[in-house]
Amino acid sequence: MAPSELASATDPLAQSKGWPSIVADWSSDQRAFKQVSWGKAMMWIFLLSDTFVFGCFLLSYMTVRMSTTVPWPNASEIFALNIGGNDVPLILIAIMTFVLITSSGTMAMAVNFGYRRDRAKSAILLLVTAVFGAMFVGMQAFEWTKLIEDGVRPWGNPFGAAQFGSSFFMITGFHGFHVSVGVLFLIIVARKVWRGDYDNSRKGFFTSRKGHYEAVEIMGLYWHFVDLVWVFIFAVFYLW
Amino acid sequence: MAYAEPAVVDHAPPAEVPEVELYHAKTWLTKYVFSQDAKVIAIQYSLTAIAIGLVALVLSWLMRLQLGFPATFSFIEPADYYQYVTMHGMIMVIYLLTALFLGGFGNYLIPLMVGARDMVFPYVNMLSYWIYLLAVLVLAASFFTPGGPSGAGWTLYPPQSILSGTPGQEWGIILMLVSLMLFIIGFTMGGLNYVVTVLQARARGMTLMRLPLTVWGIFVATILALLAFPALFVAVVMSLLDRTVGTSFFMPHIVEMGEQLPYGGGSPILFQHLFWFFGHPEVYIVALPAFGIVSDLISTHARRNIFGYRMMVWAIIAIGGLSFVVWAHHMYVSGMNPYFGFFFATSTLVIAIPTAIKLYNWVLTLWRGNIHFTVPMLFCIAFIVTFLNGGITGLFLGNVSVDVPLSDTMFVVAHFHMVMGVAPIFVIFAAIYHWYPLISGRMFNQALGLFHFWVTFIGAYLIFLPLHYLGFVGVPRRYFEIGETGFVPESAATLNEFITVVALIVGFAQVVFMANLAWSVFRGRVAGRNPWRAVTLEWQTAEVPPGHGNWGPTLPVVYRWAYAYSVPGVEDDFVPQNLPPSQVKAADPSARAAE
Ligand code: HEM
Ligand SMILES: [Cu+2]
Numbered sequence: 001m002a003p004s005e006l007a008s009a010t011d012p013l014a015q016s017k018g019w020p021s022i023v024a025d026w027s028s029d030q031r032a033f034k035q036v037s038w039g040k041a042m043m044w045i046f047l048l049s050d051t052f053v054f055g056c057f058l059l060s061y062m063t064v065r066m067s068t069t070v071p072w073p074n075a076s077e078i079f080a081l082n083i084g085g086n087d088v089p090l091i092l093i094a095i096m097t098f099v100l101i102t103s104s105g106t107m108a109m110a111v112n113f114g115y116r117r118d119r120a121k122s123a124i125l126l127l128v129t130a131v132f133g134a135m136f137v138g139m140q141a142f143e144w145t146k147l148i149e150d151g152v153r154p155w156g157n158p159f160g161a162a163q164f165g166s167s168f169f170m171i172t173g174f175h176g177f178h179v180s181v182g183v184l185f186l187i188i189v190a191r192k193v194w195r196g197d198y199d200n201s202r203k204g205f206f207t208s209r210k211g212h213y214e215a216v217e218i219m220g221l222y223w224h225f226v227d228l229v230w231v232f233i234f235a236v237f238y239l240w
Numbered sequence: 241m242a243y244a245e246p247a248v249v250d251h252a253p254p255a256e257v258p259e260v261e262l263y264h265a266k267t268w269l270t271k272y273v274f275s276q277d278a279k280v281i282a283i284q285y286s287l288t289a290i291a292i293g294l295v296a297l298v299l300s301w302l303m304r305l306q307l308g309f310p311a312t313f314s315f316i317e318p319a320d321y322y323q324y325v326t327m328h329g330m331i332m333v334i335y336l337l338t339a340l341f342l343g344g345f346g347n348y349l350i351p352l353m354v355g356a357r358d359m360v361f362p363y364v365n366m367l368s369y370w371i372y373l374l375a376v377l378v379l380a381a382s383f384f385t386p387g388g389p390s391g392a393g394w395t396l397y398p399p400q401s402i403l404s405g406t407p408g409q410e411w412g413i414i415l416m417l418v419s420l421m422l423f424i425i426g427f428t429m430g431g432l433n434y435v436v437t438v439l440q441a442r443a444r445g446m447t448l449m450r451l452p453l454t455v456w457g458i459f460v461a462t463i464l465a466l467l468a469f470p471a472l473f474v475a476v477v478m479s480l481l482d483r484t485v486g487t488s489f490f491m492p493h494i495v496e497m498g499e500q501l502p503y504g505g506g507s508p509i510l511f512q513h514l515f516w517f518f519g520h521p522e523v524y525i526v527a528l529p530a531f532g533i534v535s536d537l538i539s540t541h542a543r544r545n546i547f548g549y550r551m552m553v554w555a556i557i558a559i560g561g562l563s564f565v566v567w568a569h570h571m572y573v574s575g576m577n578p579y580f581g582f583f584f585a586t587s588t589l590v591i592a593i594p595t596a597i598k599l600y601n602w603v604l605t606l607w608r609g610n611i612h613f614t615v616p617m618l619f620c621i622a623f624i625v626t627f628l629n630g631g632i633t634g635l636f637l638g639n640v641s642v643d644v645p646l647s648d649t650m651f652v653v654a655h656f657h658m659v660m661g662v663a664p665i666f667v668i669f670a671a672i673y674h675w676y677p678l679i680s681g682r683m684f685n686q687a688l689g690l691f692h693f694w695v696t697f698i699g700a701y702l703i704f705l706p707l708h709y710l711g712f713v714g715v716p717r718r719y720f721e722i723g724e725t726g727f728v729p730e731s732a733a734t735l736n737e738f739i740t741v742v743a744l745i746v747g748f749a750q751v752v753f754m755a756n757l758a759w760s761v762f763r764g765r766v767a768g769r770n771p772w773r774a775v776t777l778e779w780q781t782a783e784v785p786p787g788h789g790n791w792g793p794t795l796p797v798v799y800r801w802a803y804a805y806s807v808p809g810v811e812d813d814f815v816p817q818n819l820p821p822s823q824v825k826a827a828d829p830s831a832r833a834a835e
Contacts, residue, residue: 052470068505
């Protein structure tokens with residue numbers, strides 16, 4: 001579907017600004033969000049729902065952390081890497097966070113080049129984003145391995161409350177799953193961009209819908225969301 | 241008269257949503273099995289939901305047999321009873337009602353009522369059904385595992401749900417949790433479709449304030465579900481980890497059979513909060529579509545516009561919003577700060593205000609209406625009465641000091657069966673009878689329909705009214721048998737027998753219902769177009785039953801709201817939403833003068 005092209009050059013309602021324009025949109029027919037395509041609307045609403053999932057996970061983590069009577073392990077000691085004989089606290093997490101936030105930048109550029117119909121640049125930037133994502137997951141795997149070697153398990157650990165390991169593996173696992181799915185779809189979208197599917201409206205293999213460059217932007221919405229969630233996990237899990 | 245003046249122009253805003261090519265299935269398999277057509281998906285959803293719902297119905301008979309005639313049926317062990325209770329409750333609430341209202345009616349009615357060709361993402365919509373089917377199969381599989389299905393109660397409270405004293409602790413609970421996860425994933429795929437279709441894919445002229453209330457109800461209910469199921473999802477994931485991996489999210493230090501378990505430090509109350517943050521909105525996920533459907537049906541069958549349409553819409557939205565801030569009224573006896581109790585009691589009672597507005601508006605719609613006592617109408621009136629009954633006992637239970645003694649008694653069972661068991665089921669019957677001629681193209685048998693109505697309606701009251709009384713005298717909920725107590729009078733046993741007999745009769749009336757529907761598909765009178773003379777779009781399709789793409793070559797254009805019944809000065813007593821104003825026939829003035 002071609003969303004914004006058809007939009008409302010002729011529509012007198014679109015002329016108004018600010019609150020009146022919102023009221024006008026919502027009281028009009030056909031669409032409540034005039035400039036938003038179906039795909040984008042769907043992704044936004046999905047992300048809202050997913051926000052509630054992550055929100056519940058994080059609130060649950062805070063609750064068990066407060067309800068357990070055993071002291072909580074010291075995050076900055078556990079998440080320290082020994083580099084050149086010195087324990088550097090949180091260094092790996094800092095790098096992971098940096099990588100993920102950088103990937104948001106490359107994602108945004110991919111969207112931009114996509115809309116300019118610059119296939120090659122867009123596809124490459126998508127792939128770069130995917131590589132950053134994969135690096136993130138790789139470092140997370142490394143961190144998991146290290147913690148497991150130190151004796152941290154979902155059901156207990158030598159440093160304090162058992163819920164530390166439980167919440168850690170559950171929440172980072174759930175987030176890492178989101179990143180991995182994202183990487184997978186980044187690769188698929190990159191391939192479609194590269195092949196020109198969105199220029200010659202090739203139909204999707206499963207959905208038999210015509211492709212459109214907007215898919216890159218929708219992918220971007222998801223990716224930025226996953227990054228944003230990480231910032232919260234970082235704040236409440238590693239810094240608290 | 242002014243109505244017939246030639247100055248009438250058929251104005252509708254220009255099209256701004258482009259036509260999307262539909263997927264045209266070519267093989268039988270992609271047309272009827274792996275179908276992407278919302279109408280076929282709706283029927284698949286409905287049939288699956290009804291099939292698993294029948295299991296829950298049979299379980300309710302078994303429970304009633306045990307309660308009515310204790311120590312008579314040797315094949316019902318105490319553990320079995322708990323499994324019946326659990327599976328009955330969970331299936332009824334989630335796999336029957338939620339799936340039928342949203343997956344069934346939502347899929348069928350939303351595209352037709354808003355004037356779209358299909359849901360916005362038919363492929364995702366199809367996946368939604370198949371994942372739902374998988375969830376149902378996983379749940380059903382738990383009946384055949386060693387140890388049987390879970391017996392933890394439909395609330396699945398830990399620690400008890402995963403301890404070895406609870407039936408189904410081996411496999412049942414695991415399958416239950418996995419099945420719930422699948423259900424939520426499948427539902428989300430469908431739910432996103434319903435919301436986006438309502439928001440972004442309406443017909444020309446179909447503003448939000450012209451939507452039939454059915455669509456409003458399903459739409460707001462879907463939003464509630466998309467925001468409430470996440471809490472259940474998280475609770476389920478953590479329960480599953482506690483059960484399988486040995487984490488202690490919900491598990492405190494606990495001694496089982498004299499043995500200290502490796503769990504410790506978790507918070508069982510956390511589960512209750514997550515569960516009820518989902519569980520209370522769930523009541524409205526079931527109730528709001530019912531509200532919407534009832535509004536449309538009584539308006540159609542009383543030939544009168546709905547009273548206070550805008551108020552009805554805002555009441556739906558207000559109820560939806562409020563339903564997120566009342567959840568802890570299910571936890572009064574779990575122990576809570578009195579200030580919280582005060583807050584949750586107040587917010588609970590506040591919900592009564594928009595709900596009462598809706599009830600008044602229904603009554604005012606019927607007031608001096610030209611009421612046709614068709615089968616759907618009878619079920620709608622039954623709903624209004626029953627929902628009022630259930631709502632009033634809800635006010636009792638919303639107050640902490642009244643709830644504490646009544647908690648975990650049959651009074652609670654009576655309350656929630658009235659409000660979210662019987663009442664929504666009445667609407668489901670009403671809706672099935674009402675839209676049956678559209679879906680099948682044929683009319684059901686009226687006499688059998690009336691028989692079904694009266695047996696079900698009177699029967700439901702004979703079953704559930706006495707339960708209130710049993711609750712008052714202290715008969716506890718979820719008890720295999722009460723045996724002899726100092727406080728329950730012996731006459732309670734007689735009452736229990738009576739209830740059981742009625743429950744069985746009501747159960748068999750459902751067989752008549754299904755036979756009627758099955759027989760009428762082939763033998764019913766051909767219904768023709770729009771037999772109820774309704775104004776909403778789904779009755780105005782090119783073919784009956786509506787074909788693939790719903791509308792034939794041209795999409796409908798909407799000129800008015802969904803309640804143009806008995807408009808003064810117009811010949812017919814209904815004006816379809818898509819009838820251009822220039823074609824509305826003015827009434828013959830001489831006929832009016834004669835009135
Ligand atoms: C034919 C009509 C029905 C009958 C005869 C019936 C009967 C029963 C009985 C005997 C119990 C167990 C009471 C106890 O020992 O605690 C029960 C529980 C329950 N029923 Fe029904 N029921 C019917 C329909 C429904 C419907 C339509 C719903 C849909 C919401 C429903 C939802 C529940 C729930 C949620 C429970 C609680 C389960 C638990 O305590 O874990 N029932 N029902
Ligand atoms: Cu509630």
